[in-house]
Amino acid sequence: MSLRAVIASAVAAIALACSNDTTGPTLTPVPPTPAHVYVADLNGFVLVFDAPLTSSSVAVDTITNSEALGVAVDDSGNLAVSGLSHWVYLYAKPLSSASTPADSVKSDPYFGFPAYGPEGKLYVATQGPHVLVYAPPITGASVADTIKDSLHDAYSVAFDRQRRLYVDDPVGGGVRVFDPPYTGAPAFSVDSGIGSTQGMAIDAGGRLLVANQSFNKILIYRPALSGASEPADSIMTGTTSPEGIAIGGDGYLYVAGENDSTILVFHPPFSHASAPAVTVHGAGLVTPFGIAVGK
Numbered sequence: 113m114s115l116r117a118v119i120a121s122a123v124a125a126i127a128l129a130c131s132n133d134t135t136g137p138t139l140t141p142v143p144p145t146p147a148h149v150y151v152a153d154l155n156g157f158v159l160v161f162d163a164p165l166t167s168s169s170v171a172v173d174t175i176t177n178s179e180a181l182g183v184a185v186d187d188s189g190n191l192a193v194s195g196l197s198h199w200v201y202l203y204a205k206p207l208s209s210a211s212t213p214a215d216s217v218k219s220d221p222y223f224g225f226p227a228y229g230p231e232g233k234l235y236v237a238t239q240g241p242h243v244l245v246y247a248p249p250i251t252g253a254s255v256a257d258t259i260k261d262s263l264h265d266a267y268s269v270a271f272d273r274q275r276r277l278y279v280d281d282p283v284g285g286g287v288r289v290f291d292p293p294y295t296g297a298p299a300f301s302v303d304s305g306i307g308s309t310q311g312m313a314i315d316a317g318g319r320l321l322v323a324n325q326s327f328n329k330i331l332i333y334r335p336a337l338s339g340a341s342e343p344a345d346s347i348m349t350g351t352t353s354p355e356g357i358a359i360g361g362d363g364y365l366y367v368a369g370e371n372d373s374t375i376l377v378f379h380p381p382f383s384h385a386s387a388p389a390v391t392v393h394g395a396g397l398v399t400p401f402g403i404a405v406g407k
Contacts, residue, residue: 153400186228202214217244227270311402321357325353348384
């Protein structure tokens with residue numbers, strides 16, 4: 113058996129063990145191994161790559177979107193792309209280079225990263241004092257709920273397997289953590305060491321990973337998280353501006369290097385000793401900003 117196959121088998125075994133854990137709260141299942149990697153490029157398009165990525169990967173589809181900033185993919189393979197004009201564009205599967213938005217919803221007052229969360233809802237960070245929440249079926253006529261308590265500059269959102277909502281709030285100085293159903297004040301905030309943050313992600317083990325552009329690294333916060341949490345470790349990315357980051361169902365960390373026209377892939381376990389297992393440079397990438405992995 114090849115090393116790649118051994119690693120894949122180990123990851124699958126860990127994911128299965130976690131998904132069958134009957135202790136504690138009901139857990140969101142670990143997503144399957146991703147089929148595609150989606151990259152929102154500020155040069156005006158969304159690139160679609162087959163997974164797993166290799167150093168010779170090239171985009172299999174290029175979807176034109178002159179405003180592309182952030183990107184999210186749901187469990188069915190539908191795409192949400194946030195735009196600079198304060199809209200989120202919705203693309204229906206199957207996707208191709210000829211795909212055009214099927215509909216759109218607002219991201220007032222500004223723009224940020226979208227993410228799909230529990231029950232298929234679309235959460236839109238707005239770079240303003242709230243997160244917009246759209247329940248399916250999502251259409252241009254949908255009216256959003258808002259999450260706004262203690263938020264100043266909601267830049268990106270993410271979820272852990274306990275369905276807790278994490279909101280990156282750089283102006284507020286940290287990551288706000290909300291317990292379901294996300295009403296009222298945050299349960300706590302992770303503030304220590306945050307600095308100038310961009311994207312964030314939570315892996316299946318509950319580690320919070322935060323892209324820090326001040327030092328070009330990924331901060332690692334280990335569970336159990338609390339208001340007293342401090343970075344336990346960090347990954348020096350080797351890129352001058354880590355922007356969007358994502359964790360795939362394969363357990364890998366995907367990093368968009370905005371200023372280097374690169375996508376970096378790190379394999380777990382994550383630490384200061386981590387180095388990219390895969391670096392995709394060029395391949396149609398110009399200014400990669402948002403990144404998502406999924407179906």
